[in-house]
Structures are given as structure tokens and as C-alpha cells.
Amino acid sequence: MEAIHDILQMISTSNEGVLATIIRVEGSAYRKEGTSMLFHKNGSRTGILSAGCLETDLEYRVKEWFGTSQPQTVVYHMQAEDDLSWGQGAGCNGIITVLLEPIDDQLLEHLIILKDHLALGNRVTMIKQLDEHLSASSCLFMTDDGTIFGSWTGRNILLAKSLLKKLHLMPQKSGILYSSELASNLYIHTFEPKPRLMIFGAGEDVIPLVDLASKTGFSVIVSDWRPALCDKEVFPNADHLMVGFPEESLDKLTFHPTDSAIVVSHNFQRDKEYLQYLMTKELRYLGVLGSRNRTQRLLEGNIPPHVKSPIGLSIGAEGPQEIAVSIVAELIQQRKKSKEGIRHEEWNHRHISCCG
Numbered sequence: 001m002e003a004i005h006d007i008l009q010m011i012s013t014s015n016e017g018v019l020a021t022i023i024r025v026e027g028s029a030y031r032k033e034g035t036s037m038l039f040h041k042n043g044s045r046t047g048i049l050s051a052g053c054l055e056t057d058l059e060y061r062v063k064e065w066f067g068t069s070q071p072q073t074v075v076y077h078m079q080a081e082d083d084l085s086w087g088q089g090a091g092c093n094g095i096i097t098v099l100l101e102p103i104d105d106q107l108l109e110h111l112i113i114l115k116d117h118l119a120l121g122n123r124v125t126m127i128k129q130l131d132e133h134l135s136a137s138s139c140l141f142m143t144d145d146g147t148i149f150g151s152w153t154g155r156n157i158l159l160a161k162s163l164l165k166k167l168h169l170m171p172q173k174s175g176i177l178y179s180s181e182l183a184s185n186l187y188i189h190t191f192e193p194k195p196r197l198m199i200f201g202a203g204e205d206v207i208p209l210v211d212l213a214s215k216t217g218f219s220v221i222v223s224d225w226r227p228a229l230c231d232k233e234v235f236p237n238a239d240h241l242m243v244g245f246p247e248e249s250l251d252k253l254t255f256h257p258t259d260s261a262i263v264v265s266h267n268f269q270r271d272k273e274y275l276q277y278l279m280t281k282e283l284r285y286l287g288v289l290g291s292r293n294r295t296q297r298l299l300e301g302n303i304p305p306h307v308k309s310p311i312g313l314s315i316g317a318e319g320p321q322e323i324a325v326s327i328v329a330e331l332i333q334q335r336k337k338s339k340e341g342i343r344h345e346e347w348n349h350r351h352i353s354c355c356g
Contacts, residue, residue, distance in 0.1 A: 073097055129185075260285035
């Protein structure tokens, strides 16, 4: 999961830092375009850009650069294997371009607005206009609700906004493209809100699941009717706790197609109530902990294809920790498949539009 959410949380409390973002990868690399990390003035870091190949050099550059205000790019050649190259022992075979941006008042304002929209569940698409050295000059952001913010000092802002709307409706792979309309290179990236994981049931076996899901970038909601179990001391890493019986807690939630839900209360009647309600919602993932036979009894018939039972990748997991690993791995796999499916549909749409 990208570190942007952790970065946005950090800058809301301390805004002294330099934002480093991979904007171009030629060949192979550990991380791809759109990956960001934050260098703090006190020497600490949030996020990673590589397997440790680039961070030390970037940290040195950033120390020399604090107090300046101009963005710049650094290019790392990871292909050669001589002692003077970055490729030695790295296992990479690419050229990586990193954009460095000091967090000044203007960028801070944009990032705080970005954070607020992501917290509301909105995707946000960004374009940055790049100069001949691939350093950023102007930028614009657009959200799912149609809000546009940012600063555009380049030519033809109306054309830039029109292009941004098209890119947001049909998201592109992160990276650099040339806009003939604007006669310049643009860096494009779409920020995704944290995927939500709703867990219905708060037994002890749920604790490692919540911890691991939270650490891998999910916004975790835990719901249970037992206050002693559904407690912040038990689940310190949960983003939200809901105490109540299935009917009252489910009615308080708004569900989105990108949400994942897991039924795991171990109480047959409660699990049945949760599952009957969740079956009526469009979800990215719906799973039930337990055997297929138990899930069939919960549903009083066959298990529909969109209901996962048993949950988790088949890795022979035993015990709460290993089961948590298998479940989170499956959630990540499902999220990746969903994103690839969207990209494939968008490509088909563009192809049909162009050729039809």
C-alpha cells in the first residue's frame, strides 16, 4: 500500500520536509511511478522509494536543500553494475526519475485539501506541468465530486482543466505524458482513498487481522454487539469501532463498491443477520470465516460466487496470525485484480471509441 496516507497524516502535524516522488521508471525498479516518501527536517523518513538503494543519497541531497523553494529532479541509473553505479547489488535494471519538492505553504495547502478529500472516500487525480528539466511548475487536482483545486501558472488553464477532467474519468497509469495541447510534459497520478475493511465480529482471533490490515493500508471498521470485546484497548489500530446488534450497526453504515466486509462473530444467528444484510450490497469482497458447510447453512442453500468461503488464500494457515496473513493477502489480491479490471475496461472503451 502506498505511503501517501501516512505522509499526509505526518504533514498535518509537522510541515517541515521534502516530498520525493518517483515520476518516471524506464525498465524495472523496486517501486513504480506514483510512489512517494517524505524526508523530515529532523532526519526521519516516512515511506520508501526503493529497497534502500536511493534513500541514503536522497537524504544527503535533501539536507543540502532545506531552505530552498524550487522543485528539482534527480535521475538514478540502476542498470550498470560497476562500483560507481547505483545498480550494483540492487537487482534493478531501470532508470528512475525522482521529483523533489519542498513543502512550502502552497504545497502544504494542496496536500491538506487532498487529505480531506481522500478521507471522504474521493479519488483525486493530479496533473503537474513539468519544465524541460522535468521539474514541477503548475499543478491541478480534481476529485470525484468535481472539485478542482491547485495552482496553474502555465498557459491555457481552461484547456488544462478540460484535460484533467478526461484523465479523472478514465484514469491513466501514473507517469509522464506529453500534452500537445499544452505543449508540455505532464506528470499524472490518481490518489486512491484508503480501502475500507469492515469486520463484523470482535473475537480474539480478529485482533491480528485488524493489526495487519491496518499496517497494510486498510481503513478498518470493527462492529460487535459486545462492548467488552469491541473496545479501543482491544483494537488500538482500528479506525472506527461500532457497538450494537447487527440491525442497528449496519443501518448506520454507508457501503461503497470498493469496500470489503468479513463476517466473523462465531455466533451463528448474528452471522446470519450480518450476512443476509451484506448480501444485498455491492462490495468488492464479502467473506465468511468458517467452513463452506457452515456458510451454506447460514445462507440456507448454495453459496453465491461473490461470497468467499472459506476466506483467505490457501496457504495452509493455522492459528489467528497465519489466518490473518492469508485473509489480508487475499484482500490485497482482490484489490489489485479490481484495479486491473477497471484499466482493462477503460482501454477497451478507448479502443472502441477510437476505432468505432
